[in-house]
Amino acid sequence: MATFTTATEAPQVDRTPVGQRDTERDLPTQPDPVMACDDVSIYYGDFRAVTRVSMTFGRNEITALIGPSGCGKSTLLRSLNRMNDLVDGARVAGHVTYHGKNIYDRDVDPIEVRRRIGMVFQKPNPFPKSIYDNIAYGPRAIGMKVSNLDDLVEECLTRAALWDEVKDKLKQSAYGLSGGQQQRLCIARTLAVEPEVILMDEPCSALDPIATARIEDLMAELRRDYTIIIVTHNMQQAARVADRTAFFTALADEGTGNRTGLLVEYDLTSNIFRAPKDKRTEDYISGRFG
Numbered sequence: 001m002a003t004f005t006t007a008t009e010a011p012q013v014d015r016t017p018v019g020q021r022d023t024e025r026d027l028p029t030q031p032d033p034v035m036a037c038d039d040v041s042i043y044y045g046d047f048r049a050v051t052r053v054s055m056t057f058g059r060n061e062i063t064a065l066i067g068p069s070g071c072g073k074s075t076l077l078r079s080l081n082r083m084n085d086l087v088d089g090a091r092v093a094g095h096v097t098y099h100g101k102n103i104y105d106r107d108v109d110p111i112e113v114r115r116r117i118g119m120v121f122q123k124p125n126p127f128p129k130s131i132y133d134n135i136a137y138g139p140r141a142i143g144m145k146v147s148n149l150d151d152l153v154e155e156c157l158t159r160a161a162l163w164d165e166v167k168d169k170l171k172q173s174a175y176g177l178s179g180g181q182q183q184r185l186c187i188a189r190t191l192a193v194e195p196e197v198i199l200m201d202e203p204c205s206a207l208d209p210i211a212t213a214r215i216e217d218l219m220a221e222l223r224r225d226y227t228i229i230i231v232t233h234n235m236q237q238a239a240r241v242a243d244r245t246a247f248f249t250a251l252a253d254e255g256t257g258n259r260t261g262l263l264v265e266y267d268l269t270s271n272i273f274r275a276p277k278d279k280r281t282e283d284y285i286s287g288r289f290g
């Protein structure tokens with residue numbers, strides 16, 4: 001089983017809270033890569049859903065993937081932690097690297113990949129268990145060495161900005177929480193197995209604006225310690241939270257005529273929203289398309 005080298009120190013960057021933050025914080029022109037896609041195409045059977053994507057994901061950054069419905073955002077996101085392995089007929093060509101190692105190599109364990117690269121879904125999906133057991137489940141399932149599980153549960157819930165709301169009802173069912181609380185619980189559950197990267201597929205689309213703002217604040221906090229890659233349909237959200245934004249679109253494949261997802265433009269979020277280089281990006285962000 002291959003091991004991955006973990007990043008050591010986070011870069012010194014501005015951490016002003018979301019909402020007050022100038023999107024032009026001090027970021028390197030090129031991301032300091034934790035993960036990268038190198039010529040990645042993704043197929044469902046013969047259908048090529050995503051075509052030849054190459055991009056890097058920066059350490060301690062939030063990267064947003066945006067674009068019209070069907071352009072392959074979820075498909076690409078799922079390829080970043082081998083979640084597509086679980087989808088019938090899905091196949092990934094090219095390389096997806098994590099600390100330089102192709103996660104699709106034969107000697108890589110997909111379970112370990114998904115521990116290091118966690119995922120939060122569109123609809124909060126807590127287990128039908130207590131709040132406590134939702135957090136404890138992952139570490140127990142993988143036999144993680146934990147000196148004190150109670151402490152770990154508290155730490156994860158604190159990091160996910162949920163502890164104060166649930167500390168007196170840890171043994172109650174997670175289903176008793178509101179949607180926004182459930183989503184923070186799912187984030188806490190992801191943190192419990194000590195990931196480095198967190199993938200989020202439209203994590204706020206089932207939430208009201210207040211719960212959404214809490215998740216956005218939380219993402220800005222988590223960026224100190226984690227790398228976040230988020231799919232969002234909400235362009236204001238991308239503009240608020242993301243350091244870099246990648247715009248995708250779906251174009252008719254030359255060979256088959258099927259629509260396939262392409263990366264159009266990837267840049268600092270401020271550049272994408274203020275000065276996009278590609279007309280297709282401009283049309284999309286100004287609401288003329290999609």
Ligand SMILES: Nc1ncnc2c1ncn2[C@@H]1O[C@H](COP(=O)(O)OP(=O)(O)OP(=O)(O)O)[C@@H](O)[C@H]1O
Binds near residue numbers: 044067068088
């Ligand atoms: N399991 C699957 N089997 C076959 N085709 C699929 C599967 N999942 C997605 N697709 C197809 O792949 C393409 C990309 O889908 P995907 O869900 O990645 O798009 P998306 O950008 O996330 O869209 P949305 O914004 O609507 O969530 C679409 O044409 C879709 O129909």
Ligand SMILES: [Mg+2]
Binds near residue numbers: 073074075231
């Ligand atoms: Mg999707």
